[in-house]
Amino acid sequence: MENRLKVLRAMRDWSQSDLAEKIEVSRQSVNAIETGRYDPSLPLAFRIAEVFDLPIEEIFVSPTRRSSKAI
Amino acid sequence: MSKSPAQRRYVRRVLIAMLGYMATLFLAEYLIDQHGLTGPLAWLVALLPGLCVASVFWAIGRLLIEETDEYLRTLLVRQMLVATGLTMVVATIYGFLENYRLVGHIDAFYLTILFFAGLGVGAAVNKLTIGDSSC
Numbered sequence: 508m509e510n511r512l513k514v515l516r517a518m519r520d521w522s523q524s525d526l527a528e529k530i531e532v533s534r535q536s537v538n539a540i541e542t543g544r545y546d547p548s549l550p551l552a553f554r555i556a557e558v559f560d561l562p563i564e565e566i567f568v569s570p571t572r573r574s575s576k577a578i
Numbered sequence: 579m580s581k582s583p584a585q586r587r588y589v590r591r592v593l594i595a596m597l598g599y600m601a602t603l604f605l606a607e608y609l610i611d612q613h614g615l616t617g618p619l620a621w622l623v624a625l626l627p628g629l630c631v632a633s634v635f636w637a638i639g640r641l642l643i644e645e646t647d648e649y650l651r652t653l654l655v656r657q658m659l660v661a662t663g664l665t666m667v668v669a670t671i672y673g674f675l676e677n678y679r680l681v682g683h684i685d686a687f688y689l690t691i692l693f694f695a696g697l698g699v700g701a702a703v704n705k706l707t708i709g710d711s712s713c
Contacts, residue, residue, distance in 0.1 A: 532647045533582060545708070
């Protein structure tokens with residue numbers, strides 16, 4: 508799933524390890540989510556949103572909304 | 579890459595299981611093969627190496643339960659699916675070949691070795707398809 512994790516991290520000057528520590532997962536997981544290789548579960552997506560203090564949809568791009576825009 | 583606490587516990591459990599396996603295997607070889615132990619005690623001694631290896635499956639199960647990182651859990655599940663699929667395919671095909679006497683008999687515990695090799699194949703599949711592997 509497309510997301511703005513990298514940009515949001517950069518804005519806060521957080522490394523992948525910093526974010527991993529905040530959401531209590533491995534750096535490997537943060538990397539996989541950030542690069543779109545893994546879609547987080549809803550609880551983890553909420554945790555990420557809470558850490559950034561943003562709604563989920565401002566972090567993750569809805570695949571359906573994205574495809575309907577493409578049409 | 580650093581291991582998660584659950585992965586470290588898994589490695590420790592597997593090491594203990596393997597040490598137990600080696601000790602009980604030597605014991606079984608010594609008592610049954612060399613000294614002709616028979617009866618209920620022979621059954622007990624013969625069961626021990628198998629139980630030690632089987633405890634590795636318990637360790638894998640515990641890893642799945644104790645791993646709090648959902649991504650690492652996903653990698654492990656995928657790895658196990660590959661290992662299970664590979665083992666079942668080989669067991670099924672070999673079973674038919676053996677049934678028609680086209681190949682010789684192989685002891686069932688070799689399937690366990692195949693499953694463990696399958697975990698290695700599963701890790702490689704994860705690396706190739708997702709770009710990561712767990713443990």
